[in-house]
Structures are given as structure tokens and as C-alpha cells.
Amino acid sequence: MINSILIDGTFYAEQEFQREIISREQFAAMKWVEKRGEWLASQHPEIVELYRDTTQNLTARDITQLYFSDNNSRFKVNQGAVSYALRLLIPKEELDEINKRKRIKSMEDLFPEGFGSERFKEHCRRASTIRHEKGIGVDSAAMILGRGLSPWTLEERVYVHAYYNSRVKNYTEIAEQLNEKYHSGKEVRTPKSIYDMLRYDTRRKQQNSKKEP
Numbered sequence: 684m685i686n687s688i689l690i691d692g693t694f695y696a697e698q699e700f701q702r703e704i705i706s707r708e709q710f711a712a713m714k715w716v717e718k719r720g721e722w723l724a725s726q727h728p729e730i731v732e733l734y735r736d737t738t739q740n741l742t743a744r745d746i747t748q749l750y751f752s753d754n755n756s757r758f759k760v761n762q763g764a765v766s767y768a769l770r771l772l773i774p775k776e777e778l779d780e781i782n783k784r785k786r787i788k789s790m791e792d793l794f795p796e797g798f799g800s801e802r803f804k805e806h807c808r809r810a811s812t813i814r815h816e817k818g819i820g821v822d823s824a825a826m827i828l829g830r831g832l833s834p835w836t837l838e839e840r841v842y843v844h845a846y847y848n849s850r851v852k853n854y855t856e857i858a859e860q861l862n863e864k865y866h867s868g869k870e871v872r873t874p875k876s877i878y879d880m881l882r883y884d885t886r887r888k889q890q891n892s893k894k895e896p
Contacts, residue, residue: 710841716760720767723750730765731772735781740788743769775867833871835880843877844884854878 723730727750733741743765751761770778794803839861846857854874861872 710845712760713838713841716763716767719761719764720771723764724768724771727768728772730768734769734773737781737784737788740785740792742785833866836865839865839872840880840884843880847881 730746730750733739733746733749734743743762747758747762747765750765751758773781794800794806796802842864843857843861846860854877857877858870858872858874861877862868862870866872
């Protein structure tokens with residue numbers, strides 16, 4: 684059923700450190716996550732309170748184990764559905780704040796002696812070394828956020844390419860649909876940003892194809 688609504692071909696999207704082609708199967712999995720997440724949000728809205736409770740500090744993985752413990756073969760898909768449901772049920776600003784508090788709580792549990800301790804400083808040094816060894820010099824997403832902008836997510840890119848390739852060449856309409864679906868109706872994406880993103884992806888795809896033997 685899901686495959687019947689997909690467009691022939693593949694979908695191109697950029698991740699932070701690599702380029703990849705999104706297959707029909709991967710796109711179908713993403714659509715399944717959305718459907719599963721919508722069902723979970725409507726049938727089990729109580730997951731919001733579980734996630735909001737920072738005393739337990741439950742993660743999306745923990746909630747997945749509570750609700751889908753009998754289906755390990757689809758664990759990642761179900762975990763994605765839990766995350767999607769939480770985004771539907773919790774306003775973005777609140778969800779960002781909850782996630783921030785959870786990260787701090789996790790670090791506090793990991794370093795009970797405090798962030799000024801030598802062990803924490805050593806942790807930061809090792810993390811910096813690992814990032815350098817992997818060639819991760821700059822956190823581009825953090826830089827974009829620091830300028831007051833919103834970095835493109837993989838889901839957004841796939842959605843735009845699918846929408847554009849299927850029937851809609853109107854950048855204004857695509858921007859409206861994208862903002863409604865991923866940004867609570869706020870004008871985060873504009874017709875120009877849609878055009879620029881599609882042009883950028885197309886150019887990078889052409890450059891990568893030329894490099895292939």
C-alpha cells in the first residue's frame with residue numbers, strides 16, 4: 684500500500700557529513716514511521732507525560748521498549764514513530780527545552796562530581812580528539828542555529844524532493860506545506876529557500892556523479 688503512493692526513482696538528500704541516495708524502501712519506511720507515529724499520538728497521548736517527567740529521564744528508546752517490547756525486528760522504526768509522535772504532541776519550543784534538560788540530567792548523572800571536575804575536562808578533551816580524528820571540525824548545524832536560522836533536516840529534504848517531483852513546481856505552495864508539516868505553520872521556509880535547496884542538491888548530485896568512475 685505504501686509503495687503505491689511513491690514516485691518512481693530515488694530521492695536525494697544531504698546529511699551533515701555524507702551524501703546518500705534515498706531509496707524507495709527508505710522513503711517507504713519514513714512514511715511508515717509517520718503513520719505509526721500518528722496512530723501512537725492519537726491512541727497513547729500519555730507518552731507526553733512520560734517524556735516530560737525529567738525525574739525518570741525516559742528517552743524515546745525507553746518509551747519504545749515500554750510500548751513495543753514484543754517487536755524487536757522493527758525496533759528502530761518504532762523508536763522513530765515514538766519520536767514522531769512526541770513532535771506531534773509537544774510544541775517545538777517545549778520539546779527543545781525538555782531535550783536540553785534531559786541532556787543536562789544525563790551528563791549530571793554521568794559526572795556527579797560536577798562539570799568542573801578533572802574527569803569531565805578529560806571527557807571533553809577526548810571528545811574533541813575523536814571529533815578531530817574523524818575530521819569533524821565544525822558543527823554546521825550549530826552555526827546555523829547560532830545565526831538564528833533553522834538547519835534543513837533529512838526529512839524536510841526528502842519531503843521537498845518528493846513533493847516537487849510528484850506534481851508541484853510552485854515553490855510558494857511547497858514552502859507553505861513544509862512549514863505546516865514541520866514548523867507548526869511558522870514561516871521558517873520560504874519559496875526562495877526551497878528553490879535554493881533544490882538547486883544546491885541538484886548541483887551536488889551532478890558533481891558527485893562526475894566523480895564516480
